[in-house]
Amino acid sequence: MKKIMRKTDCKITSLLFYKKIISPAAITGIAIIFLCGQSVWGQSTDSTINVNAVSSVTFFKHFEMGYAPRSFDIRKDLSKFSFSKGPLNNGNVEPGNISKKILLRFRVCNNSDTLSAHYFFPGFYFNDVRLYEIKNDAVYPLPSIPPDVTDSVSFRLIRVSPKDTITLLAEIFQVKTYNNKFAPRLVHPLYVEAHISSLHNSNKTEVLVTYIFCGLLIMMTLFSLASFFQGGNREFLYYAGFALFIGFMLFTKPYYLLRSNYLNFFYESYLDFILQCIGICFYMAFMIGFLVTRKNYPFLHKLYTYGIIGLVVAMSVYTGLHYGTEGFFWENAVENYITKVALLLMIVVFLVYAAKRWDDRLLRYLFWGNFLYLLFSLMSLVLILMPGLRRELPGLFKSALTFYELGLFLELSFFLMGLTYKNRRQIIEQTKERERLRTENERKEMEKQMAVM
Incomplete structure (x- = not known):
């Protein structure tokens, strides 16, 4: 009995020791952990x-x-x-x-x-x-x-x-x-400063290609302006406006690439869409003048006239939504869905219309320009939607912007060839007309001399 009592007393003493020493320490530790957790809002x-x-x-x-x-x-x-x-x-x-x-x-x-x-x-x-x-x-x-x-x-x-x-x-x-x-x-x-510079220069190859492309657009613009001021058609002026505004839009992309300043914010959020729309308005004016749509193609005349009006309305609505509201849904819809889908449909309509009139050489130039632009734009879109494909492509072709710029360059090249062809044809017709008039005047002069004799 004494041994049992001693063991019981030892157990009771141990329990009392744990209650007096261990339990308060554990409770205090748990409380400290809990309070610390509350003070840092539950973060580990x-x-x-x-x-x-x-x-x-x-x-x-x-x-x-x-x-x-x-x-x-x-x-x-x-x-x-x-x-x-x-x-x-x-x-x-x-x-x-x-x-x-x-x-x-x-x-x-x-x-x-x-x-x-x-x-x-x-x-x-x-x-x-x-x-x-x-x-x-x-x-x-x-x-x-x-x-x-x-x-x-x-x-x-x-x-x-x-x-x-x-x-x-x-x-x-x-x-x-x-x-x-x-x-x-x-x-x-x-x-x-080093981090800002590394961000801006993160893709030198793509930037270099864009700058080279912008240089080609400047050459096309200068050539068109020179042709216009030397007595060329108004289409050269519209072509220069199209190349200038689209080229400026593309130039600002790498120039302001990943720059944290207000001018870049203004360009990225608003100005790039406006520049693109103005450039496309010049493109439609070029198509109207180049094809003389009012006389030769009434359907295309209505298509591009309403297209210019639609772009002006889109820019006005976009400006009102950008500066007049805080929401982004409708602004994004106008820029990336309504406007671009409408422009895509216009290109498809023109391709179908031109394919039915394949004998017209001027329409063929414009057909190939629009077709290549549409093709490379879709390839660019595929790379954006399926970034995994970029790993399988070599070098520059990993960039969606490269495909878009290539399509745009081919389109402008075919347009310029069409302009040159039309201008050369008009010069030949004008020369023939002057020769005809000169021959007619010489004939009349000869008849007068014969009458006098």
Whole structure:
């Protein structure tokens, strides 16, 4: 009995020891973990970015993000907002979310004994970035400090005190374009200019090809203007306008490639579509004058006249939607669906019309130009919709822009050949007419002399 009592007393003593020592420690530890978890809004330490490890550029791998209406007040309603683990859709912003702002939540820490400063950059195309620090379920705005370099509109400075960990919230406003790419990163201050330069020069081969193509367009434009001022037809002027505006649109693409500045935002979100529409208006005016559609082809005259009116209406509606509304759905529909589908149908209608009149040599020039432009444009579209095909193509042909530019160049080449042919034919006809008139005058003069004799 004494042994049993001793064993029982030992067990009771052990239980009392665990209750007095182990249990409070465990409860305290659990409480600390719980409170810490609450203070960082439920994020794990795996998502914390150590700024000391950022020597050049570090892309975010673990973060929380979401889309909110532009009117969403983060100071009042952030606790009700539901974040998702990013990145969403591989960083590509869907057109339905373009009109919204992006909310990004992440943590950074500084393990060193000195103040750390790095720049936050969300990607392209974002025209305003506001940073906040989250403390005790409240947000406190941080100063918006971009680096003192060009093309740095979307960069914002982040400072972290020594031995400190902070939770940050980024409020990111998007440019109204379908090319937005969300890829948040931290950039070391000494590497900002190098990072901007590497982004801009990321595809030198494609840029070089585009510049060469733009140079060819300039040569075509100068040739057309010279022919016009030397007494050529008005079609040369319309052709020059078409080549000039389309060439300028293509030139600005590589020139402003991946630049974070307001001029690029204006071009990417609005001006490129306007330049394209103006260029196509010149193209339709060229077709009307080149074929003398009012006299020779009444159906084509109506087709291109209504096409010019439709493009003017499309540009007006697009401008009103871009500057008068915050939404992006209808603006995107006008630019990428309604207008482009209508232009595609016009090309198909012309090809069918020209094929039925194959004996007309002028129509044949225009047929081949439009056909090759349509063919290479569709090939460009296939590469955009099926990026996996690019790996199987060599060199320059991996780029969708290369196919589009090649089709456009062939179209303009056939148009220029048609212009030259028509101009040469008119010169021959005018020469024959002058010879006929001269012969007629000589004959009349001879008859007068014979009458006098």
